[in-house]
Amino acid sequence: MSHEPRLDALVQRADDLFRDQALASVADWKARTGGLAVGFLPIYVPRELLHAQGVLPVGVMGGRPELEIIKGDAFYQSYICHLPRSTIELGLNGAYAPLDGLIFPAICDVIRNLSGMWQMLFPDVLVHYLDVPQNFDPAIGGTFYRRDLEALAAALEARGARPLTGEALSRSIALYNENRRLVRELYDLRRREPWKVPTHELYVFLRAALLVPVEESTPMFAEYLALVSADGSRRPQDQARVLVAGSFCEQPPLALIKTLERAGCYIVDDDFVQVHRFIRSDIPVDGDPLQRLVDAFLTDAVASPTRYIADEVKGADLERRIAESGAEGVLFCAPSFCDPALLDQPMAVRAAERAAIPWTAFKYAENSGQFQVIREQAGTFSDSIKLWSAT
Amino acid sequence: MSPAPAAVASAQKDSSQVRQKAMIARHFDRLAAAPETGARCAYTFVPGNLTELLLSFDLLPVLPEINALQSAMRGKTAEYIAVAEKLGHSEDVCTYVKSDIGMMKSGNVGPTGQRLPSPDLLLLSYTGCFTFMKWFELLREEYQAPVAMLHVPYQADGRITDSMRAYVVDQLKTAVIPKLEAVTGRRYDEDKLKVLLARSALAEDDLVWVLQSAKNVPSPIDAYFGAVYYLGPIFSAFRGTEEAVEYYRSLREEIAERVREGKGPVTPEGEVTHERFRVVVEGPPSWTHFRAFWKMFADEGAVAVASTYSKVGGVYDFGFRHDPGRPLETLAEYCLGCYTNLSLPTRIDLLTRYVAEYRADGFLINSVKSCNSFSAGQLHILREVEARSGRPGGFVESDLVDPRYFSAANIKNRLESYFQMLEQKRVGAVS
Ligand code: SF4
Ligand code: SF4
Numbered sequence: 009m010s011h012e013p014r015l016d017a018l019v020q021r022a023d024d025l026f027r028d029q030a031l032a033s034v035a036d037w038k039a040r041t042g043g044l045a046v047g048f049l050p051i052y053v054p055r056e057l058l059h060a061q062g063v064l065p066v067g068v069m070g071g072r073p074e075l076e077i078i079k080g081d082a083f084y085q086s087y088i089c090h091l092p093r094s095t096i097e098l099g100l101n102g103a104y105a106p107l108d109g110l111i112f113p114a115i116c117d118v119i120r121n122l123s124g125m126w127q128m129l130f131p132d133v134l135v136h137y138l139d140v141p142q143n144f145d146p147a148i149g150g151t152f153y154r155r156d157l158e159a160l161a162a163a164l165e166a167r168g169a170r171p172l173t174g175e176a177l178s179r180s181i182a183l184y185n186e187n188r189r190l191v192r193e194l195y196d197l198r199r200r201e202p203w204k205v206p207t208h209e210l211y212v213f214l215r216a217a218l219l220v221p222v223e224e225s226t227p228m229f230a231e232y233l234a235l236v237s238a239d240g241s242r243r244p245q246d247q248a249r250v251l252v253a254g255s256f257c258e259q260p261p262l263a264l265i266k267t268l269e270r271a272g273c274y275i276v277d278d279d280f281v282q283v284h285r286f287i288r289s290d291i292p293v294d295g296d297p298l299q300r301l302v303d304a305f306l307t308d309a310v311a312s313p314t315r316y317i318a319d320e321v322k323g324a325d326l327e328r329r330i331a332e333s334g335a336e337g338v339l340f341c342a343p344s345f346c347d348p349a350l351l352d353q354p355m356a357v358r359a360a361e362r363a364a365i366p367w368t369a370f371k372y373a374e375n376s377g378q379f380q381v382i383r384e385q386a387g388t389f390s391d392s393i394k395l396w397s398a399t
Numbered sequence: 400m401s402p403a404p405a406a407v408a409s410a411q412k413d414s415s416q417v418r419q420k421a422m423i424a425r426h427f428d429r430l431a432a433a434p435e436t437g438a439r440c441a442y443t444f445v446p447g448n449l450t451e452l453l454l455s456f457d458l459l460p461v462l463p464e465i466n467a468l469q470s471a472m473r474g475k476t477a478e479y480i481a482v483a484e485k486l487g488h489s490e491d492v493c494t495y496v497k498s499d500i501g502m503m504k505s506g507n508v509g510p511t512g513q514r515l516p517s518p519d520l521l522l523l524s525y526t527g528c529f530t531f532m533k534w535f536e537l538l539r540e541e542y543q544a545p546v547a548m549l550h551v552p553y554q555a556d557g558r559i560t561d562s563m564r565a566y567v568v569d570q571l572k573t574a575v576i577p578k579l580e581a582v583t584g585r586r587y588d589e590d591k592l593k594v595l596l597a598r599s600a601l602a603e604d605d606l607v608w609v610l611q612s613a614k615n616v617p618s619p620i621d622a623y624f625g626a627v628y629y630l631g632p633i634f635s636a637f638r639g640t641e642e643a644v645e646y647y648r649s650l651r652e653e654i655a656e657r658v659r660e661g662k663g664p665v666t667p668e669g670e671v672t673h674e675r676f677r678v679v680v681e682g683p684p685s686w687t688h689f690r691a692f693w694k695m696f697a698d699e700g701a702v703a704v705a706s707t708y709s710k711v712g713g714v715y716d717f718g719f720r721h722d723p724g725r726p727l728e729t730l731a732e733y734c735l736g737c738y739t740n741l742s743l744p745t746r747i748d749l750l751t752r753y754v755a756e757y758r759a760d761g762f763l764i765n766s767v768k769s770c771n772s773f774s775a776g777q778l779h780i781l782r783e784v785e786a787r788s789g790r791p792g793g794f795v796e797s798d799l800v801d802p803r804y805f806s807a808a809n810i811k812n813r814l815e816s817y818f819q820m821l822e823q824k825r826v827g828a829v830s
Contacts, residue, residue, distance in 0.1 A: 083778050085796060087491070087768045092775065114553065116529050117771040123555055124743025125779050137555030142525065142532065142548065143570055152552070152566035159562075316525075316532050316548055322540060347771055350489035351496065351533035355540060357487055371491075 015235040019209055022228065025216035026262075029075065029098065033219050034066055035106040044169050046134065047104060048111040049095070049119055050257040051312060052286035053138055054301045056184045057157060059222060060176040061169040066107060067218025067283060070094045073261045073375045083125070089345040090373040091258035092122045099130060108167055109134025111160070115257065115314040116348050134167050136160050142316040144306045154302045177297035183222045185290040190229035192285070195277070197237065199333050202274035203244045204236045208266045214281035215259075248390035248397075251335035252278040253326065253356060254342030254349040256312060260372050267379040268339065272390035277333035279310075286310055313352035322352075323359025330363045336393045339386065340369035366393060413665045415650045416628045422646065424511060426636045430459055431513035439583060442518040442538065445712045447526025447551050447734035449575070451595035451639035451721070456583045460636045461515060463534070467498040469510030471686035471800035479505060480801055493530045493769040494801040496537065503541060517542050520582045522575070524549040527711070527739030528772035547578035551734045557745045559735045567731035593723040595639030600720040602633055605647035607715050612654050613704040614757055617674035619657035621664040622757075623703030624684065624693040634712035638721075666697040675700030676821050678793075679753045681707045681746075681780065682765040682773055687802040692765075695811050699818045705753040707746070710738035714749075739772045747783045754788040760821045763793040763814075768804050791824060793817035 025033055034045045046058055047068040055065040071077070071094025079100045080093030098104055110133065112123035123137045139156055141149030161172040170176070191214070198205035213232055217225035236242065252268070256279040268275065279285075291304045311317055311325035330338065338360045342349035353369065360367040368389045370382050433440055440459040443449070453460050470476050479501025480494055486504065488497050502508070509515040521544050523535040539546050549570050552563045576587045609629055613622045620626065629650060637643040663671035667690050678696075680703045685692050696703065713719070714736050722729040734740075741749070754762055764781055766774045781792045795813050798804035 083776075085766055085768075085774060085778065088771065088775050112555075118775040120529075120553055120555075121743055121771070121776040124745075125776055127742070128744055128747075128779070128783070137553060139552045139555065141566070142550035143566075143574065145573065148566065148569045148573060149550070151569075152562060155562040313533075314529070316523075316550070317536065318546075318548065322536055345491045347492055347530055348533065350492050351530060351537070353489065354487045355536065358540070 012235055012239055012241075015232075015239060018228065018232055018235065019212070022212045022216040022232075025219050026212040027072070028219065029072065030103045031066065031106045031219065034064065037064055037221065038106055044108040044164070044167060045106055046109040046111060046164065047107045048283075049113060049122075051113060051115055051282045051314065052140075052309070053111050053113055053283070054157065054305070055222070055283070056177060056180040056291075056301060057161060057172065057298075058164065059183065060180040061161060061164050061172050063164055063169050064221055067215075067281070068095065068104070068107075068110065069215065069218065069259050069281070070374045071098060073263070073377055075375070077375070087345055088118060089258050089343050090375060091343070092118050094374060095122065096125070096129070099126070107133065109136065109164075111136045111138050113138045114140050116346075118347075134163055136163055140305065144318065146303065146306055150302050150306055153305060154298060157298060157301065172298075174297050177301075178293050180222075181291050181297055181300065182293050183226070185293070187217070187222050187226045187229065188284060188287065189290065190226060190233060194229065194233055195285070197233065199276050201244070202247070202249065202276055204239065204242045206269060207275040207278065208262060208269060211262065211265055211280055214284055217284065218281065246394060247272050247274040248393035249274050249276045249334055249336045250339050250390070250393075251276060251330055251333055251337075252280075252339045252341050254340050254346070254353065255280055256282045256314070256349070258343035258346060258374050260341060261374060261376055264372055264376065264379055264382065267383050268386050271383050271386035272394070273339070273386055276335050277329050279312075282310065282312070286312070313348040313356075322355040323362070326356050326359040327363045330360065330365060335365065336397055337365055337389060338367040339389070340367060342369075342371055344371040344373055413653065415646070415653050418646060418649070419628055419631045422632055422637060422642055423635065426459070427509060427511040427513055430461060430509070430515055431511075433459065433516040439519040440516050441520040441522045441582075442535075442544075443522035443524060444526070444531050445634050446528070446737040446739060447524040447549070448634070448638075448712065449522065449524055449549070449730055449734075450636065451592055451599055452571075452575070452579065452730065453522070454595055454639050455588055455592040456579045456585055458520070458579065458583060461518065462635055463499040463538075464495050465635055466502060466509055466515070467495040467800050468686040470498055470502055472689055473510060474687070475502070476687060476800040477802050493534075494799055495769060496530060496534045498800050499534070500537065500541075503538075518544045520544060520578060521546040522549070523547065524551065524734060526551040526734050526737050528770070530772070545578060545582065547575045549575050549734070551740065553742070554735060554740055554745065555742050557742050559732060563735055564728060564731045567734060568727045571727050571730060589726055592726050596721040596723040596726055596729060598641065598644050599639045600722070602638065602643045602647040603713075603715045603720050605651040606630075606633055608651050609647070609654050610705070610709060610716060612658055613702075615658050616677070616758065617661065617663045617671070618677065618702050618704050619654050619662055619664060621666065621671075621693075621696075621703050622709060623680040623706035624666070624689070624696070625664050626703075626706060626709040627684065630709055630712065664702055666693055668694055668697050671697060671700060671702055673700050674702050676761070676818055677702055677704045677757065677759045679703070679705045679750060679757060679759045679762040680765065681750055681762065682777065683708045683711075683767055683770065683799055684765065685767070685797040685805050686800050688797075688805045688807060691807060692810070695814050699814070701818060704757040704759055707738050707750065712737065714738055714741075743776050743779065747780055747787070750780065750784045751787045754784065754790050759790060760825065761791045761793065761817070762788070763795070763817065766794060766796045768796070768798045769801070770799065791817075791820055
């Protein structure tokens with residue numbers, strides 16, 4: 009709690025949205041506007057395109073620990089990550105009823121296969137597999153991706169969305185640029201003064217912003233940024249600065265983020281809810297806006313483990329982030345059984361070692377409830393960092 | 400993911416097994432001799448392999464999946480996986496990758512006991528599984544070898560679109576072929592490629608005939624375990640060669656003879672003389688216990704009459720053939736059509752169709768921990784195929800090359816109960 013009631017109220021609102029697994033806010037929006045709402049799985053979809061067609065993009069990020077998985081487990085063997093089970097559970101228990109469709113970005117075999125299951129389980133909704141290219145040549149991967157986006161726009165239109173126009177898309181890009189800029193500013197502030205922007209708080213804003221239109225989330229981010237910047241009651245503590253890597257799809261429970269903070273870590277960079285930062289800078293609003301979206305994906309996206317890294321040394325992006333964030337250690341924090349994160353990890357570890365900073369690794373599931381072991385591990389890790397940095 | 404040409408020690412073999420074993424051994428000899436002969440090699444994967452294109456550049460293919468599964472059959476993978484895990488590779492990920500890394504770190508001695516050459520090129524043809532991409536990112540760090548990347552889109556809606564085909568062809572032209580030219584110092588020779596593709600189609604015709612011979616009752620082949628041997632040449636380094644054409648021609652003759660004689664399949668324990676159950680199998684075999692697993696079927700008189708695993712290196716039974724008239728387009732369509740690149744609904748249709756067309760009593764899923772590409776969704780497949788085919792499905796869990804996940808007693812129990820259930824259903828249906 010802060011000394012600022014407006015800040016408390018704002019955090020409370022974000023938290024209420026974050027906890028709204030049945031998507032009541034989405035249903036309200038639909039009732040108010042008569043528009044379509046289409047969900048998307050991690051990591052990234054070009055929300056601008058949906059917005060330009062009057063569609064509300066809704067981030068679907070699995071379930072929180074309280075969600076009891078009854079039906080979802082009957083679809084997956086024990087050695088498959090948790091996110092698809094809760095997604096199925098929420099789908100079957102009606103939580104996604106407000107959604108007119110779901111987009112499955114091509115990030116791993118689990119999401120890929122889930123797209124086919126969704127086609128069969130929910131034949132009445134739009135199911136679109138967004139097969140993002142792994143070839144980043146504009147003439148080749150770019151052409152393919154553009155056709156995929158055109159197909160998505162046509163599919164949305166067939167469901168009753170507005171036709172995609174260049175003008176509307178340019179406007180949407182500008183709105184999302186502003187939204188992403190605020191997220192970047194929050195991340196910058198957290199890097200500079202992590203005590204001002206505790207990650208467990210920032211995180212609920214990132215999640216809340218997945219459920220409301222950009223016109224609502226932008227002022228929310230802006231107000232939060234203004235309030236925490238001005239909040240003199242938030243004072244520095246003796247914490248270790250860490251970068252958290254590997255949590256780009258199935259999300260850690262909020263309690264895990266709090267555990268890391270309580271164990272003495274300031275999280276100064278992470279890949280939670282990465283859709284907000286997947287495109288690194290503003291997308292130009294001049295020229296052909298659809299091509300601008302395509303180019304942004306090809307040339308300005310983060311080096312996610314789900315993307316093929318062609319020319320750069322693997323892990324170079326992590327080294328850069330370590331340097332920019334001033335992290336003193338890396339926590340590799342991946343969901344159990346997450347292929348992209350765990351296959352990438354040995355290469356990411358080498359990057360941390362090249363950057364000559366300590367690291368430690370653990371795994372979680374979105375429904376993990378016990379953090380004692382992680383708390384001890386993170387506590388020891390942050391203590392050792394503080395000890396070394398003090399000498 | 401790939402079927403194996405491998406030795407089954409002291410087992411009964413049909414002559415095709417002996418022949419394919421000799422072919423594969425010759426290939427490994429060529430690889431072992433590469434440092435002396437100057438032959439260049441490309442590491443690549445089975446699903447979506449571009450063997451004809453590689454051979455047109457006289458590049459020798461090395462298939463790490465096949466090395467891994469053969470190492471498993473030789474009992475080496477527990478050790479290799481331990482090496483990789485000690486180096487920080489997670490216990491949760493595909494054991495093919497860890498086996499390969501462990502083998503490399505242990506001297507890169509291949510399945511025949513000969514040292515494998517380092518890659519001159521990593522041909523990352525990325526079909527039906529995201530792990531491939533990470534695998535070669537890992538290998539690139541180890542070998543500092545150039546990578547040619549071919550991203551093959553997924554058939555999410557059950558069809559190949561013009562955009563997908565064009566995307567793959569464009570990559571072949573601009574990303575793959577120039578790398579092959581650079582590595583070998585040769586020009587792309589389309590005429591040579593066409594000759595190879597024409598040979599592929601001949602071999603594919605005979606392979607399809609052999610696999611479809613299992614529609615006979617009794618089936619002359621085992622289309623899961625036995626098929627692994629038949630598929631070795633075409634799924635590895637031989638598609639497009641004269642040797643492969645000859646091998647499949649003579650294999651067809653051999654199987655035709657078995658059909659005429661009304662014989663069942665040859666298994667390591669002997670011939671199946673009384674076919675009690677006909678089953679369709681989904682999922683790859685467990686290579687560490689290949690023979691024991693097969694015996695569990697053979698002891699019950701259970702014969703696999705069709706399998707999806709035999710389609711990971713290409714689905715040929717619905718008409719696709721490599722077409723020399725459209726060399727790059729045909730390679731694109733081949734890559735796009737491999738089994739694990741098919742959507743879940745398509746996989747369900749295919750299995751349901753196999754159950755009906757091969758007159759199966761049921762179908763069985765061997766769900767392997769390593770492979771999300773295969774396994775994520777298999778419980779859904781189980782229920783859907785049961786509902787559509789009206790035949791009972793069985794489900795066992797194991798792993799590809801990690802012996803820690805093969806619980807023989809548990810799997811045997813499950814299989815026995817499953818076959819008992821098939822028996823009871825049959826008795827019920829008759830009475
Ligand atoms: S958590 Fe990892 S494996 Fe699971 S769906 Fe997400 S990216 Fe795929
Ligand atoms: S995950 Fe499956 S398809 Fe992919 S490399 Fe491993 S075994 Fe093969």
